[in-house]
Amino acid sequence: MALQESLLQTDAKIFIERHGFQLPSVYSNFPHEYLAATTQVGIHDASYMGRLKATGEDSLDLLNRMSTNQVLNLSPGEGTVTVLTTDRGRIIDVLGVVNQGEHVILLTSPGRQQTVIDWLDKYTIMEDLVIEDASLEMTMIALVGPKSNMLLGLNDIKQTSSKDALSIQSIEIGGFDVQALNQPMGELSRYWLITEPESANAVWQHLTDAGAIPVGATAMDAVRVNFGIPEFGSELGEPFNPLEAGLIGSVDFTKGCYIGQEVIARLDSYKKIQKFLVSLAFDPETVVSPGNELLLDGQPIGTVTSVAPEATDGVLKGLGYVKAAVAIPGTTLELEGSEIGLANILTFAQPYGPSKD
Numbered sequence: 001m002a003l004q005e006s007l008l009q010t011d012a013k014i015f016i017e018r019h020g021f022q023l024p025s026v027y028s029n030f031p032h033e034y035l036a037a038t039t040q041v042g043i044h045d046a047s048y049m050g051r052l053k054a055t056g057e058d059s060l061d062l063l064n065r066m067s068t069n070q071v072l073n074l075s076p077g078e079g080t081v082t083v084l085t086t087d088r089g090r091i092i093d094v095l096g097v098v099n100q101g102e103h104v105i106l107l108t109s110p111g112r113q114q115t116v117i118d119w120l121d122k123y124t125i126m127e128d129l130v131i132e133d134a135s136l137e138m139t140m141i142a143l144v145g146p147k148s149n150m151l152l153g154l155n156d157i158k159q160t161s162s163k164d165a166l167s168i169q170s171i172e173i174g175g176f177d178v179q180a181l182n183q184p185m186g187e188l189s190r191y192w193l194i195t196e197p198e199s200a201n202a203v204w205q206h207l208t209d210a211g212a213i214p215v216g217a218t219a220m221d222a223v224r225v226n227f228g229i230p231e232f233g234s235e236l237g238e239p240f241n242p243l244e245a246g247l248i249g250s251v252d253f254t255k256g257c258y259i260g261q262e263v264i265a266r267l268d269s270y271k272k273i274q275k276f277l278v279s280l281a282f283d284p285e286t287v288v289s290p291g292n293e294l295l296l297d298g299q300p301i302g303t304v305t306s307v308a309p310e311a312t313d314g315v316l317k318g319l320g321y322v323k324a325a326v327a328i329p330g331t332t333l334e335l336e337g338s339e340i341g342l343a344n345i346l347t348f349a350q351p352y353g354p355s356k357d
Helices: 030-039 059-066 113-122 148-152 197-209 217-226 261-269
Strands: 014-018 021-026 042-045 050-055 078-085 091-099 104-108 130-133 139-144 165-173 176-182 190-195 275-282 293-296 299-307 316-323 332-335 342-348
Touching (some): 014 217, 021 217, 030 042, 042 197, 050 113, 059 091, 059 104, 059 113, 078 113, 091 113, 091 165, 104 113, 113 130, 139 148, 139 197, 148 190, 165 197, 176 197, 190 197, 217 299, 217 316, 299 332, 316 342
Antiparallel strands (some): 042 139, 050 130, 078 091, 078 165, 091 104, 139 190, 165 176, 176 190, 275 316, 275 342, 293 299, 299 316, 332 342
């Protein structure tokens, strides 16, 4: 459930539609909000994210047989990122799976809740498993930035060495019970704060009073792109497989069968990946939009998929898919239809790290 609009309108100037929700585009100004989220601590209404609740003794077992990563041995309080794929190895959605003991939380991409439920139901035969959409039963707030853990009083939180690992713990904020789910945005700290809808406004107010800066959708888009985080629809979905999309860190090549496993294993073993998702840098004056073709020596070799709303540190960033043969950091590409526009490949976009092998 979204935070009450009356609270959000306290500082917000412009509202935009975001995944079916009306969210603030900007609270104060873009540079201030982006700086807060990347150097201090920002707070963002993440109501648009999907939250599912899986109950039953076979929850983790079925998810383990349906997705790319090892989830079967998750202890209560532990979680990981995994990918649901078709039998052709194509992405249905990227899930955050967290064992809560009595149930399992599944975080989905915005608007993908019913698709994920239907896909899992299709393969649920005799298993003890019930999955329901809990998005309206719990509110989710994102706390983003390197000082997020300090604001939450989680200085001693256990740090995991694997970028695909998640953790969750119960905390109290302003007298209200909150589940703090630790899921970094690449190298940037982020906590999903899950709480009852009735207490969400008070939790938000307590955190802003403590120093968290409200961050609108525009700055959060820029954070996502600058830190190389793919988004469903732009970089994720059935046109892509997990290895192309930089999700190799959430693929366990040793755990055994799952739907799409044979295709993904073959792509990896025989180096048959056709394209890779990369982070791009453009000159700030470059006019570039998602969908623009990327060229090398005049030949099309890729496509821009996302562009940050504004340049940061004097550099405009983006994401795009380029052919595997030329996906080399440091390579300079041209932009179709632009006489002066150039794109430099910075790095592979791998939010959950490289292969564990």
